[in-house]
Amino acid sequence: MHCSKILACTLLSGLTAFAQMQPVVTGDQGSGSIDWSERFIVATGIGAPNPDLSEAAQRPAAIRAAKQIALRNALETIKGIFISSSTTVKNFMVENDVVSSSVSGFIKGFEQEGRTKYMEDGTVEVSMKVPLDGVGALGDLLLGKSIGDQPAITKFEGTKAKKEQIFTGLIIDCKGLSVKPALSPRVLDESGREVYGSAYVSREWAVKYGVVGYSKAVETAAKLADRVGKNPGQVKGQKAYGTNSTDIVISNDDAADIRSAAKNLKFLSECRVIFVID
Numbered sequence: 001m002h003c004s005k006i007l008a009c010t011l012l013s014g015l016t017a018f019a020q021m022q023p024v025v026t027g028d029q030g031s032g033s034i035d036w037s038e039r040f041i042v043a044t045g046i047g048a049p050n051p052d053l054s055e056a057a058q059r060p061a062a063i064r065a066a067k068q069i070a071l072r073n074a075l076e077t078i079k080g081i082f083i084s085s086s087t088t089v090k091n092f093m094v095e096n097d098v099v100s101s102s103v104s105g106f107i108k109g110f111e112q113e114g115r116t117k118y119m120e121d122g123t124v125e126v127s128m129k130v131p132l133d134g135v136g137a138l139g140d141l142l143l144g145k146s147i148g149d150q151p152a153i154t155k156f157e158g159t160k161a162k163k164e165q166i167f168t169g170l171i172i173d174c175k176g177l178s179v180k181p182a183l184s185p186r187v188l189d190e191s192g193r194e195v196y197g198s199a200y201v202s203r204e205w206a207v208k209y210g211v212v213g214y215s216k217a218v219e220t221a222a223k224l225a226d227r228v229g230k231n232p233g234q235v236k237g238q239k240a241y242g243t244n245s246t247d248i249v250i251s252n253d254d255a256a257d258i259r260s261a262a263k264n265l266k267f268l269s270e271c272r273v274i275f276v277i278d
Contacts, residue, residue, distance in 0.1 A: 029046050046125050049122035067128075085245070106141060134208070139207060147206050148202075149202060153199045160259040164261045165233070170187075171221045171274050172248055173236045174275050175277070180245045185212050191252065195250065197211075210271065214277055216277070228272050233258065236254075
């Protein structure tokens with residue numbers, strides 16, 4: 001386990017954030033993707049002018065069509081999001097009519113216009129940006145009752161290291177393990193015991209930040225003091241876990257270090273965890 005002092009030695013000046021863009025929907029009429037670093041969905045729609053309309057009406061109609069397609073692509077993108085190692089948003093919507101209605105209603109009522117491009121042939125492209133986090137946003141809707149106002153777990157279970165180590169956050173290097181982003185992933189030790197997951201967090205922080213943040217570089221993650229604090233622990237993931245490969249297994253020794261101090265429950269409850277993925 002390495003603290004931020006060790007990480008700081010490897011920081012490169014002038015690094016900019018890497019976007020974790022996950023394309024989900026792509027077609028002739030637009031596309032949809034998820035930026036897991038910045039935690040938002042970008043969806044585009046393309047509307048063509050209708051020659052049967054008057055010239056004055058063609059552009060407004062093309063804009064309306066582009067917006068409708070962008071919203072449709074946003075919804076399809078959302079359906080492809082992994083909630084956990086075994087569930088996608090689409091599965092959750094099929095199983096829960098309330099969630100399905102809430103998500104569909106959120107997208108239909110989404111009013112942010114985003115960027116609009118006008119082509120020489122009259123075609124219009126509308127791009128919309130839909131945030132994952134925030135009160136009333138998608139993450140809030142999709143986490144449902146899986147996360148309570150206060151953490152369900154208030155004390156560590158499992159082997160603890162004899163020497164106490166206190167951290168302000170946790171960075172897990174998952175490079176090369178094909179870990180997939182999710183709204184509510186878990187961290188497990190080699191014995192399968194949970195080190196971190198939805199039961200460790202409070203709803204306020206999960207809605208604000210997301211259960212886990214994602215980055216493409218350890219150095220970049222270490223600079224995110226607002227997320228992981230000034231003294232984050234750094235561990236190397238052992239393997240991806242679960243049907244959707246969203247969970248990560250860490251070594252028993254690293255898990256014991258995290259459990260060594262009851263104070264570490266605080267940073268876990270505030271979702272100060274970042275996965276570094278490919």
